[in-house]
Every structure is written in C-alpha cells, then in structure tokens.
Amino acid sequence: MLIKKPSDINPSEITPEGVYRNRRQFISDSGKLLLGAAAASSLPSIANAQTGDRLKARAPANMRRTPPAAWWADKFADIKPAPDSEPFYTGETLTPYEDVTRYNNFYEFGMDKGDPSSNSGSYKADPWSVEIAGEVAKPGVYNLEDILKPHDLEERVYRLRCVEAWSMVIPWVGFSLADLIKRFEPTSKAKFVEFETIVDPETMPGIRSRFAIVRWPYREGLRMDEAMNPLTFMAVGVYGDYLPPQNGAPMRLVVPWKYGFKSIKAIVKINFRETMPNTTWNDLQAQEYGFYANVNPAVHHPRWRQDTERRLPQTLFSRSRIETRPFNGYGDQVASLYKGMDLARFY
Numbered sequence: 001m002l003i004k005k006p007s008d009i010n011p012s013e014i015t016p017e018g019v020y021r022n023r024r025q026f027i028s029d030s031g032k033l034l035l036g037a038a039a040a041s042s043l044p045s046i047a048n049a050q051t052g053d054r055l056k057a058r059a060p061a062n063m064r065r066t067p068p069a070a071w072w073a074d075k076f077a078d079i080k081p082a083p084d085s086e087p088f089y090t091g092e093t094l095t096p097y098e099d100v101t102r103y104n105n106f107y108e109f110g111m112d113k114g115d116p117s118s119n120s121g122s123y124k125a126d127p128w129s130v131e132i133a134g135e136v137a138k139p140g141v142y143n144l145e146d147i148l149k150p151h152d153l154e155e156r157v158y159r160l161r162c163v164e165a166w167s168m169v170i171p172w173v174g175f176s177l178a179d180l181i182k183r184f185e186p187t188s189k190a191k192f193v194e195f196e197t198i199v200d201p202e203t204m205p206g207i208r209s210r211f212a213i214v215r216w217p218y219r220e221g222l223r224m225d226e227a228m229n230p231l232t233f234m235a236v237g238v239y240g241d242y243l244p245p246q247n248g249a250p251m252r253l254v255v256p257w258k259y260g261f262k263s264i265k266a267i268v269k270i271n272f273r274e275t276m277p278n279t280t281w282n283d284l285q286a287q288e289y290g291f292y293a294n295v296n297p298a299v300h301h302p303r304w305r306q307d308t309e310r311r312l313p314q315t316l317f318s319r320s321r322i323e324t325r326p327f328n329g330y331g332d333q334v335a336s337l338y339k340g341m342d343l344a345r346f347y
C-alpha cells in the first residue's frame with residue numbers, strides 16, 4: 001500500500017481509523033464503568049487504549065495517516081507518552097506538525113525544503129525489509145514487522161539542529177536503537193554501525209535528477225558507543241502518527257546531539273563494522289562536514305557561524321534566533337563519549 005501525503009488522503013480513508021479509535025475508547029470507557037478507574041489503569045490492555053490522549057502531541061485530526069499495514073495500528077494504539085523531564089522531553093515550544101512535515105531535507109526527493117513533501121506521493125514504505133549485515137551473530141534480511149514487533153513504542157520530544165543553522169522541537173515515536181542492536185548480537189569486532197537509505201529512482205525524483213550531488217545510497221554511521229547511547233532513537237512515527245515519507249518512513253534514525261544530517265531516513269541496511277564507514281556529507285565536503293558532526297557552537301562551518309540557530313517556526317513577529325548549545329543541550333548525556341578528543345579536529 002502507498003504511504004500518502006496528508007493532502008492525498010481523502011476523508012473516506014481517514015474515517016476507518018477514526019472509527020477504530022473511537023471503538024477502543026468505547027471499550028476503555030466500558031472497562032472503567034465495570035471496574036472503576038483505579039482498577040482499569042492497572043490493566044494494561046485497557047489503559048493502553050487511552051495513550052493517544054496522554055501523548056504530548058498528536059497530529060491534527062485531519063492529517064492523521066492510514067496505517068501502512070494493519071499491524072501498525074495496534075502498535076500505535078500503545079505508545080508510552082514522553083516523560084515530563086529532560087533528556088527525553090524538553091519544555092520548549094513544539095514546532096508545529098505542518099512545519100515538521102513540510103520543511104524537510106531529504107535529497108532523494110529533491111533539494112528544496114518543500115520537495116520531500118511535494119514529490120513523495122508515489123513512495124512506498126510497505127512492503128519493507130532491512131538487511132542486517134557485518135559483525136553480528138544474527139545477520140539476515142528481516143521484514144519490517146519482524147524488526148519492529150518486539151519493541152514497545154515510546155514518545156520522545158527532542159531538539160533537532162540542522163547544520164544549516166535552523167532547528168525544530170519534534171515529538172518522535174519509536175524505540176532505542178540500542179534495543180534493536182542488541183537483538184542481532186554484535187561481535188567484539190563491531191566498532192561502528194553504518195546505515196543506508198533506500199534507493200528507488202521510480203518514486204524518488206531527486207535520485208533521477210541530473211543535478212543530484214549525492215552518490216546514492218545516502219549513508220551515515222555512528223561509533224558503537226554512540227549507537228548504544230540511550231538518547232539514540234529509531235523513529236517510526238512523529239506527532240503520535242506514522243512517519244510521512246518526507247520524514248523518513250518507515251523508520252529513520254534520530255541522534256539529537258548531532259547535526260541533522262546524521263539522522264538518516266528510510267533505512268534499508270544496518271551494517272556492523274570494524275572500521276569507520278564513509279558517510280554521505282563527509283564524502284561530499286570533508287572540510288565542511290565531519291564524521292562526528294556533534295552540534296558545537298565553538299566550531300563554525302567554513303561558510304557560516306554555528307553559535308546561533310533559527311528556531312522554527314519563524315514568523316514576522318518572532319525571528320526566534322536562539323543560542324546553540326554544545327551537543328545541542330544534551331552534554332550531560334553524551335559529553336563523556338568524547339573525553340580527551342579535540343572536537344575542533346574531530347568535528
């Protein structure tokens with residue numbers, strides 16, 4: 001089934017999910033009547049039906065997406081809401097759903113910010129499979145359902161800081177990358193993890209374009225200890241809803257203390273390696289984009305400063321330029337990973 005842009009979804013497709021949610025709410029309400037509210041909340045299957053209401057943020061009702069496949073609906077009815085405290089939550093104003101899904105970098109669909117939402121109408125995130133390769137005990141090609149099934153979904157509200165000096169605050173849905181990695185049992189030789197994005201010229205016009213500057217597939221990588229850090233997140237949703245294509249459906253990385261280009265979208269391969277992988281932006285312009293790419297207000301991009309950022313949305317009345325923080329404000333969680341390293345050299 002196609003994943004569609006919100007504008008392609010007609011009301012008749014949205015209704016069934018609305019009915020479905022209402023039915024769950026009804027079951028939950030009758031449960032409460034029978035058992036009393038206190039008893040109901042101790043019964044997971046009944047309490048979970050209400051998690052949609054307890055999330056920090058939901059997509060606008062008229063923009064919610066049809067599940068890519070039936071089994072997704074159950075997982076998404078059962079999302080653990082973000083806590084009220086850092087680091088998995090920030091009290092900063094959320095960037096609205098409309099901006100998160102219409103101001104994107106996803107060069108496979110084109111280089112302008114509006115291209116990914118405009119040009120992804122025929123993109124397919126189902127069926128999907130992910131190849132697990134390299135230094136692991138359990139390599140193989142896994143279908144998406146097998147990849148996702150064991151993981152409980154949770155909401156996390158993270159800052160996203162693009163190397164272009166704009167930023168957003170986004171409520172993601174997903175699970176810790178560490179929990180996924182452990183299942184495949186990396187060997188002692190696994191020092192780095194490499195990720196690859198799907199290459200589908202048929203549905204990705206940026207790949208067909210003769211102006212494309214990227215050598216496909218888009219690739220990214222992390223050191224193993226970065227990949228295993230509890231902040232590192234595999235997102236399958238945003239604003240309580242399935243990821244739209246432009247945000248990297250069906251699953252994409254989110255590494256909140258690094259520049260946005262590390263947060264690779266639409267992942268089809270995860271490769272465990274002994275050596276540092278090549279990465280897309282580092283390959284293109286090594287002087288400008290490093291492998292580490294930690295958000296760092298003290299190390300400027302050769303062509304622009306990095307000590308402030310434009311927080312989206314920007315309006316005529318609020319320019320919203322704020323100071324950029326070391327590690328994007330996640331230093332307490334990750335600074336120790338780089339102890340003794342010269343971060344001006346390893347940018």
Ligand SMILES: Nc1nc2c(c(=O)[nH]1)N[C@H]1C(S)=C(S)[C@@H](COP(=O)(O)O)O[C@H]1N2
Pocket residue numbers: 100103104105106107108160161162163197218246247248259260261262263264265266
């Ligand atoms: N495959 C792929 N992943 C990608 C990109 C891309 O062009 N292709 N752009 C990156 C950049 S530069 C940023 S800032 C983030 C943007 O994520 P968002 O559009 O969900 O906010 O995605 C990253 N992941």
Ligand SMILES: [Mo]
Pocket residue numbers: 105161162163164259260261
């Ligand atoms: Mo970016």
